[in-house]
Amino acid sequence: MAAGNNIKEDIFMKKRSFLVVSIVVLVLFAVQAFAAYDSATVKKAMRTHAALLGETSNAVEANDFFLAAEKLMENATLFKSLMVMSPKKGSEAEWNRILNGMLKAAFKGIGACGEENAEGVAAAISELKAVKKEGHKMFK
Numbered sequence: 001m002a003a004g005n006n007i008k009e010d011i012f013m014k015k016r017s018f019l020v021v022s023i024v025v026l027v028l029f030a031v032q033a034f035a036a037y038d039s040a041t042v043k044k045a046m047r048t049h050a051a052l053l054g055e056t057s058n059a060v061e062a063n064d065f066f067l068a069a070e071k072l073m074e075n076a077t078l079f080k081s082l083m084v085m086s087p088k089k090g091s092e093a094e095w096n097r098i099l100n101g102m103l104k105a106a107f108k109g110i111g112a113c114g115e116e117n118a119e120g121v122a123a124a125i126s127e128l129k130a131v132k133k134e135g136h137k138m139f140k
Helices: 002-030 040-061 065-082 091-113 119-140
Strands: none
Touching: 002 040, 002 065, 040 119, 065 091, 065 119, 091 119
16 A cells, blocks of 8 residues: 555655656746747757757657656747747747647646646647748748
């Protein structure tokens, strides 16, 4: 019985740690002021995004849904950080729509991780790629 309690405590601690880190990150981004478009930052974010999607897929293949959820949250945080910028071309409304679409897709993936639903995570990754492609056409 003690082993079962330790597993439950470990899961609880991981969930609690994940929640605390997520809240801290969101608060940090909430207090930032709007910034001018920075091409280097956006390019770096896109490269990081691609790497995170690969790490997410690898985690799901290994049935590590906690790690997959963490990688998707990193992805969401990445796109939230870009919302402080105004695009160099295209409308700000479209910029925000695309970035919000990326956030929603990442959150769908996190929800699928909570259900240990590999197909749901794959669908979220596909949605992330589709929204990225749409944004790429508008803002590159």
